[in-house]
Amino acid sequence: MGGKKSGQSVRRRQPQIGHHGKDELSKFAYDYTNDYADPKWPYHHGKMDKCAIVSLIVFPILIISGITYVWYNAQLKTRVITPMNVPKIISSEMTANNSEMFWGTYRSSLYFGLKTRSPHSPVAGLMWMSQMTDEIPPTIRHWCTQHDGLPMYGWFVHDGKTFGHQEIVDKYYSLTTDFVKKPGGDHGGDWSARVKVEPRKGAEAVVMSLFFYMALDGQGYLRPEVKNNKLVAIRGHSEELGDFRMVFPQSSRPAKMNYLVAVAPGLDKLKEVIMRGVRVFKWDKGRNLDYIGLVGNMVPRDTPSGPNFIVHQVTVSLPFQLVVMFESGSVPERPEPLLGELYHKVITDHLVEFDNKFEDKFQLKKKGYDSKQISFAKAALSNMLGSIGYFYGTSLVRSRYVTEEPLNYWQAPLYTAVPSRSFFPRGFLWDEGFHNLLLVKWDMRLSMDIIGHWLDLTNIDGWIPREQILGVEARAKVPDEFVIQHNENANPPTLFLPLQSIVKTLIKSDAPSDKEYLKNLYPRLKAWYDWFNTTQIGKEHSTYYWRGRDTNTKHELNPKTLTSGLDDYPRASHPSDMERHLDLRCWMALAAGVMADIGRSLNESWQEFAATRDLLTDNKLLDQLHWSEKKNRYSDYGLHTDHIKLERPKTKHTPGQPPLSQPQKKMRTVLKNPEYKFVDSHFGYVSLFPFLLKIVEPDSLKLGQILKDIQDPNLLWTKYGLRSLMKSSPLYNKANTEDDPPYWRGAIWININYLTLSALHHYSTVPGSYQDTAKQVYSELRENIVSNIYSQYMKTGYIWEQYDDNTGKGKGSHPFTGWSALVVAIMAEQY
Incomplete structure (x- = not known):
């Protein structure tokens, strides 16, 4: 050696x-x-210094350890924002090449707005305002908001691809907005839009302004075409669209024409820019009347890129019709513009096609519904289709390793339906599974597109942020406390609900693109499934519990479980890692079954998924973990007491000191110590999950008990649908904090009622002891739900987020044509 x-x-x-x-x-x-x-080495009287030897050995180890520690922590921090290294389900090329879907009403938060399915698309949109009123400053309508108090608005017809017809009722007048696309060229072709405004019955002479605009979201340019001090067109260019032109055909009706050429700091500030760009003009010389109009060019001289926001304003006495025409520069020949008779013909042809497809898909005429009921169902479906948005941006996320500022998720697109244009105009993971239970029945390819976009947001650990707030317009509508997403927080994997039928169809298909979809879908679903089994697993074998509950809450009567989707639904009063959440266990049983089907079709290892499905659907094991013999119902398990109340702290007034200007908030007071037990004093939606997801065996005595309890008016049954929590629950209709009204504590929710009807329909058709009972309950419950939603729509003009269990009255946000639109599938009896 x-x-x-x-x-x-x-x-x-x-x-x-x-x-x-x-x-x-x-x-x-x-x-x-x-x-x-x-x-040459250090000596001390001819012998090596022992400290030097130690230094030579230890220092490199310390340096390497330090570098390794820093590197490892950096990896842990950035892991949450690291995408999966597998092929995407929806590539950017697939989106760009789908010209039929390129343009659309994808700005979900607007009363009327269009954009393309590209990251930084130019956008078009409508605003309007009343003129010559006493309102100062005047209200400009732009973003959908409940504060506007509109009697009604929504899509009556929308096919999700090529055209739509919407009606908006304002205080003094009604607007209808139409759009239709014409294919051609390389960038989605042309489209035309029409806005018709008529005074409402009884309204006096009405003068109002329509503003139609185009704005850039990033690169490109816009240039106005002005003739005789009137804006006649907007020319522009962008990477996604190439050259284009938006034309404003002149009307023969006398009207005041104004325009604005400006620079907007962002798409969320367009209305503010308009408000800064107006002044008072004379209506005419003969009458002492004024109107508010745009001032023209507001672009600073030192702006190198020029304007990014151009607005066309028409001020007119009603009735009036505004037409806008978008022409793609890539269309080589255009025999005639999409106006006048051609516009009317194209719209009419699409209406006929829509009606035929609707009846073919849902067959409501054959089921005996009249024309008004069918029009209602068309509007419900159309509002969901017309609420589909295309978003691009980053989520703000945190993990346990990110303690300082949150990190930006990678920039990504999301094509998704939204629950409510006015209140929730963004993507919600658990809502989207229910949305697609309806969308897949209308257009399976559209649904596959949406699901693919969602699963492409999966990070390397298999996590998907449950709320998607992408882009400045979406973020501007969300309170700060809800923006940041935490990577240990889940949401129900409801995408497996529509995937059940999609997967069955694709497995039978011989099309290479369908096999490719399944192949790209599988690793992302597997990572998501594994993430649940890593982060949401319980202490006992085959148990699960939702993370994210506040263990230190001081003001909540019962700590919320936002991650479950059921928000304030009662769980164990004292969150702990010994909890067992019944609904999550059932969701995982559903997921395991779908994973087994996909794996088997792809010749991947599927046996473990099938074994998990069998384990989680084993009724004996389920009963051991979640059946309360005392109350005869399925329940959560955890550290719980019902003896809790909210009360205001008593404060002593110090002499000589001023009294408190604001009383202290009510505090949570525990009157009796909790103990580990079934949370069986609360019977409601969570208790039904083994039934809702068809896990309970058809001959089980427990199924008989569930059917009995469902029909009990003192428990869940109402004339309008099943309430979310029984009346005798200690938390029935109780506010969770001083400021939070009850949410999932009694109100009727359509998504869970849909699952109930689906389960009843299932148990009425499979051999078992309770077929006749299930059939009878199904018939009555279905009639109650449909008649109430339809009745409330006819009275209020809206479909609602939830319905009052005592009166049937619509409550919460509106229009809510997310999962409440499942009433269409209920009418069609498609589950």
Whole structure:
């Protein structure tokens, strides 16, 4: 071995480790190394310094350890924002090449707005305002908001691809907005839009302004075409659209024409820019009347890129019709513009096609519904289709390793339906599964597109942020406390609900694109599934519990479980890692079954998924973990007491000090210590999950008990649908904090009622002891739900987020044509 000198031997003596063991070891180290002493190394009287040796060994180790520690922590921090390294389900090329879907009403938060399915698309939109009123400053309508108090608005017809017809009722007038696309060229073709405004019955002479605009979201340019001080067109260019032109055909009706050419700091500030760009103009010389109009060019001279926001304003007495025409520069020949008779013909042809497809898909005429009921169902479906948005941006996320500022998720697109244009105009993971239970029945390819976009947001750990707030317009509508997403927080994997039918169809298909979709879908679903089984697993075998509950809450009557989707639905009063959440266990049973089907079709290892499905659907094991013999119902399990109340702290007034201007918030007071037990004093939606997801065996006595309880008016049954929590629950209709009204504590929710009807329909058709009972309950419940939603729509003009269990009255946000639109599938009896 290198270093050994001729004639020398290495003295190897075993050190004696005892009272002086360390010294002996040191001598041994010295004696051993002395034979290989290098005169260049540090000596002390011819012997190497022991401290130097230690330094030479330890310092590199410390340096390497330090570097490794820093690198490892950096990896842990950035892991949450690291995408999966597998092929995407929906590539950017697939989106760009789908010209039929390129343009659309994808600005979900607007009363009327269009954009393309591209990251930084130019956008078009409508605003309007009343003129010559006493309102100062006047209200400009743009974003859908409940504060506007509109009697009604929504799509009556929308096919999700090529055209739509919407009606908006304002205080003094009604607007209808139409759009239709015409294919051609390389960038989605042309489209035309029409806005018709008529005074409402009884309204006096009305003057109002329509503003139609185009704005850039990033690169590109816009240039106005002005003739005789009137804006006649907007020319522009962008990477996604190439050259284009938006034309404003002139009307023969007398009207005041104004325009604005400006620079907007962002799409969320367009209305503010308009408000800064107006002044008072004379209506005419003969009458002392004024109107508010746009001032023209507001672009600073030193702006190198020019304007990014151009607005066409028409101020007119009603009735009036505004037409806008978008023309793609890539269309080589255009025999005639999409106006007048051609526009009317194209719209009419699409209406006929829509009606035929609607009846073919849902067959409501055959089921005996009248024309008004069918029009209602068309509007419900159309509002969901017309609420589909295309978003692009980053989510703000945190993990346990990110303690300072949140991180930006990678920039990504999302094509998704939204629950409510006015209140929730963004993507919600658990809502989207229910949305697609309806969308897949209308257009399976559209639904596959949406699901693919969602699963492409999966990070390397298999996590998907449950709320998607992408882009400045979406973020401007969300309170700060809801923006940041945490990577340990889940949401129900409801995408497996529509995937059940999609997967069955694709497995039978021989099309290479369908096989490719399944192949790209599988690893992302598997990562998502594994993430649940890593982060949401319970302490006991085959149990699960939702993370994200506040263990230190001081103001909540019962800590919310936002991650479950059921928000304030009662769980164990004291969150702990010993909880067992019934609904999550059932969701995982559903997921395992779908995963087994996909894996088997792809010749992947599927046996483990099938084994998990069998385990989680084992009724005996389910009963051991979640059946309360005391109350005869399925329940959560955890550290719980019902003896809690909210009360205001008593404060003593100090003499000489002013009294408190604001009373202290009510505090949570525990009157009796909790204990580990079933949370069986609350019977409601969670208790039904083994039934809702068809896990309970058809001959089970427990199924009979569930059907009995469903029909009990003192529990869940109402004339309008099943309430979310029984009336005798200690938390029935109780506010969770001083400021939070009850949400999932009694109100009727259509998504869970849909699952109930689906389960009843299932148990009425499979052999079992309760077929007749299930059939009878199904018939009555279906009639109650449909008649109430339809009745409320006819009274209020809206479909609602939830319905009052005592009166049937619509409550919450509106229009809510997310999962409440499932009423169409209920009418069609498609589950």
